Amino acid sequence: MKARAMARRGIFGMAVLSLVVYLVFPFGWALVSSFKTNAELFSTPARFWPEHPTLEHYRHVLANDDFLHAALNSVLVASSVTLVSLAIGALAAFALGRYQFRGRSLVLYVVLSMTLFPQIAVLGALFQLVNALGLYNRLPALTLTYLVFTLPFTIWVLTGFLEAVPVEIEEAAYMDGASPLQLFTKIMLPLAAPGMVTTGLLSFIAAWNELLFALSFTQTPDKRTVTYAILSFSATTSSAFEVPWGQMMAASVLVTMPLVLLALVFQRRIIAGLTAGAVKG
Amino acid sequence: MSTTASEAEKQGEVAGIRARRRARVAWAFLSPALIVTAFVALYPLCDTLYLSLTNTRLASEEPPRFVGLSNYVELVHDGFFLDALLLTVLFAVITVMLELALGLGIALLLDARFKGRSAVRAAMLVPWAIPTAVSTQMWKWMYNDVYGVFNDVLVNRLGLVSEPIAFTADPRTSLAAAVLVDVWKTTPFVALLLLAGLQLIPRELYEAARVDGATRLQAFTQITLPLLRPALLVALVFRTLDALRVFDVFYVMFGSRPDMQTLATYAHEILVSISDVGYGSAVSTAIFLVIAVFIVIYVVLFRRREA
Numbered sequence: 001m002k003a004r005a006m007a008r009r010g011i012f013g014m015a016v017l018s019l020v021v022y023l024v025f026p027f028g029w030a031l032v033s034s035f036k037t038n039a040e041l042f043s044t045p046a047r048f049w050p051e052h053p054t055l056e057h058y059r060h061v062l063a064n065d066d067f068l069h070a071a072l073n074s075v076l077v078a079s080s081v082t083l084v085s086l087a088i089g090a091l092a093a094f095a096l097g098r099y100q101f102r103g104r105s106l107v108l109y110v111v112l113s114m115t116l117f118p119q120i121a122v123l124g125a126l127f128q129l130v131n132a133l134g135l136y137n138r139l140p141a142l143t144l145t146y147l148v149f150t151l152p153f154t155i156w157v158l159t160g161f162l163e164a165v166p167v168e169i170e171e172a173a174y175m176d177g178a179s180p181l182q183l184f185t186k187i188m189l190p191l192a193a194p195g196m197v198t199t200g201l202l203s204f205i206a207a208w209n210e211l212l213f214a215l216s217f218t219q220t221p222d223k224r225t226v227t228y229a230i231l232s233f234s235a236t237t238s239s240a241f242e243v244p245w246g247q248m249m250a251a252s253v254l255v256t257m258p259l260v261l262l263a264l265v266f267q268r269r270i271i272a273g274l275t276a277g278a279v280k281g
Numbered sequence: 282m283s284t285t286a287s288e289a290e291k292q293g294e295v296a297g298i299r300a301r302r303r304a305r306v307a308w309a310f311l312s313p314a315l316i317v318t319a320f321v322a323l324y325p326l327c328d329t330l331y332l333s334l335t336n337t338r339l340a341s342e343e344p345p346r347f348v349g350l351s352n353y354v355e356l357v358h359d360g361f362f363l364d365a366l367l368l369t370v371l372f373a374v375i376t377v378m379l380e381l382a383l384g385l386g387i388a389l390l391l392d393a394r395f396k397g398r399s400a401v402r403a404a405m406l407v408p409w410a411i412p413t414a415v416s417t418q419m420w421k422w423m424y425n426d427v428y429g430v431f432n433d434v435l436v437n438r439l440g441l442v443s444e445p446i447a448f449t450a451d452p453r454t455s456l457a458a459a460v461l462v463d464v465w466k467t468t469p470f471v472a473l474l475l476l477a478g479l480q481l482i483p484r485e486l487y488e489a490a491r492v493d494g495a496t497r498l499q500a501f502t503q504i505t506l507p508l509l510r511p512a513l514l515v516a517l518v519f520r521t522l523d524a525l526r527v528f529d530v531f532y533v534m535f536g537s538r539p540d541m542q543t544l545a546t547y548a549h550e551i552l553v554s555i556s557d558v559g560y561g562s563a564v565s566t567a568i569f570l571v572i573a574v575f576i577v578i579y580v581v582l583f584r585r586r587e588a
Contacts, residue, residue, distance in 0.1 A: 012390075012393070012395070015390055016390065016395070016397075016401060019387060019390065019401065020401055020404050022465075023404045023405060023407055023408055023469065024404055024407055026408070026416060026419045026420060026423060026465065027407055027408075027411065027416075027419065029419070029422075029423060029430060030419040030422065033422065041428065042427075042428050043428075044427070044428065044433065044437065045433055045437040045438070046428065046430055046433040046437075087313075088313045088314045088317060089314065091310045091311070091313055091314065092310065092311050092313070092314035092315075094310050095306075095307040095308070095309075095310035095311045096307075096311070099303055099304070099306065099307035099310075100303075101300075101303065101304035101307045101308070102304065104307075107311065107315075110318070114318070114322055116518075116519070116522050117322065118522070118525070118526040118545075118568055118569065118572060119526070120526055120528065120544075120545045120548050120549070120565055120568055121326060121329060121565050121566070121568060121569045122321075122322060122325035122326055122329055122565075123329075123548065123549065123552055123553075123561075123565060124328075124329045124332050124333075124548075124552050124558050124561050124562035124565055125324070125325035125326070125327075125328035125329040125332060125562070126321070126325050127339070127552060127553065127558065128328070128332070128337075128339075128558065129321075129324075129325060129328075131339070144321060145321060147317055147321050148321050148322050151314065151317060151318065152318075155314060180306045180310075184310070205410060208412060209411075209412035209413060209414075211412070211413070211414045211528065211529045211532070211533075212528050212529070212545070212549065215532075215549070215553070216549065216552070216553045226412070226415075227412050227413075227414040227415065227529075228414075230412075230414055230415055230418055231414060231418075231533060245422050245425070245428070248418055248422070249419070249422060252415045252418055252419055255412070255415060256410070256411045256412070256415055259410040259411065259412075260406075260407055260410050260411070262410070263403075263406040263407070263409070263410040264403050264406065267399075267402065267403045267406055270406060271402065271406070271473055271477075274470065274473060274474070275473055275474055275477040
């Protein structure tokens with residue numbers, strides 16, 4: 001009996017361990033590779049651990065203007081789209097979460113169906129819109145179009161948050177003579193702050209990870225985002241024939257690290273937001 | 282009597298005015314979101330539909346003409362489009378099945394209480410947080426035919442194969458290579474979703490089942506699966522819709538290789554590289570239709586079973 005229990009625990013432990021290895025290995029391998037010298041990277045059989053760890057690849061990447069531009073562009077685009085969708089989304093969520101009115105369920109329905117919206121379905125028209133507005137190859141084109149996927153999600157999650165606020169709080173505020181706008185800014189916004197952090201993180205990450213629109217609406221190296229820049233790495237650096245894998249992995253680690261750290265620090269919030277967005281649907 | 286009646290009427294009127302005023306306030310708060318939504322989603326959606334019925338080309342001298350359904354007639358005879366359609370559907374079916382099965386297994390594993398569970402849950406976010414474009418590059422490095430770690434293990438350490446495999450170049454392994462990246466990236470999301478569903482199931486049910494002498498398998502099929510059904514359906518729908526519009530993995534891994542185009546990469550190619558907005562919009566609309574077909578299939582399938 002005891003042996004069986006131990007065997008069961010052993011199998012369970014193995015399963016958990018292999019799960020963790022499966023989850024982190026690709027990132028771990030990129031991390032290890034980024035510290036290897038070229039000689040170690042391109043040797044067979046492969047070496048699992050760098051014998052002479054080097055920062056050479058990181059030095060190359062950080063001296064690459066295109067890469068630095070891309071990192072800055074991604075920060076600008078992801079934070080601007082997050083701020084805009086939080087501002088607009090919180091206003092909308094206040095209306096949807098605290099007011100009963102005709103058409104409310106229709107609006108909620110549209111918001112929900114938009115969270116499942118395939119970006120590619122509007123690519124043609126957005127391409128024309130971006131050109132017509134003179135935004136082609138400019139960062140505001142991305143801030144504007146990324147709202148397609150950040151805004152519905154933000155509204156959906158924040159509405160859930162604001163719905164949960166007890167009605168007594170609202171009544172007390174009105175008794176004190178607060179206007180709807182004061183109720184929103186002074187009472188609801190602070191109460192929705194945890195939800196804003198969650199949705200803000202999720203929309204920042206979604207914007208940081210986007211590729212299709214970045215590829216379609218920008219062109220020159222100084223306007224690319226990191227996901228776009230990482231593709232052109234092979235073409236612009238070193239020889240055209242050989243992919244600079246060491247630099248590629250160093251760049252990959254650099255653009256991924258902030259997100260992985262954010263995800264780990266805010267894991268509870270992110271998991272709650274991810275599953276709230278879905279379970280309710 | 283009459284005074285109270287008119288008072289009630291008055292009160293009703295006041296309530297009506299108040300309700301209308303509240304509705305106006307609500308629409309005012311909603312308006313920025315509605316304007317943005319109309320501008321970047323609803324209008325472009327209708328415009329794409331309209332453009333698909335024209336021969337619009339970017340930077341063309343001729344003004345666009347209305348051409349009816351001729352773009353769609355062309356689609357049906359377009360071998361590249363049909364190949365992309367087949368590949369996309371195949372990819373969606375395989376990845377969604379794998380992700381649900383694997384995700385359910387992981388969720389069951391993490392539903393048990395053990396030391397370090399929150400650390401494992403945190404590790405689940407690593408694949409999810411990495412941009413797909415970047416993780417595809419990481420996998421390409423592992424897939425590398427000469428220096429990749431997979432070939433190193435298969436050829437040098439285990440000796441399972443004699444020649445290194447060019448995973449991403451060989452047509453026989455290309456689809457599997459893309460599937461693995463997608464499964465790695467999105468299974469955590471499925472698992473977290475199902476885990477949230479599992480944690481809603483009252484533990485007493487399992488206790489009662491054990492008292493009644495049910496086996497673990499019975500408890501799983503009689504309690505866990507039926508109660509997890511809503512979460513499973515949400516995961517199924519989310520993952521299917523996502524897989525049908527797959528772009529990043531294929532674009533980064535295969536570029537413009539003709540035999541590895543999905544509907545989304547094909548639409549992008551025609552819209553952006555060739556600037557044929559009319560035909561490209563028809564491809565975009567076709568993706569929408571394919572997704573609609575899947576939704577109808579799911580609705581029919583799961584309604585029936587419920588009845």
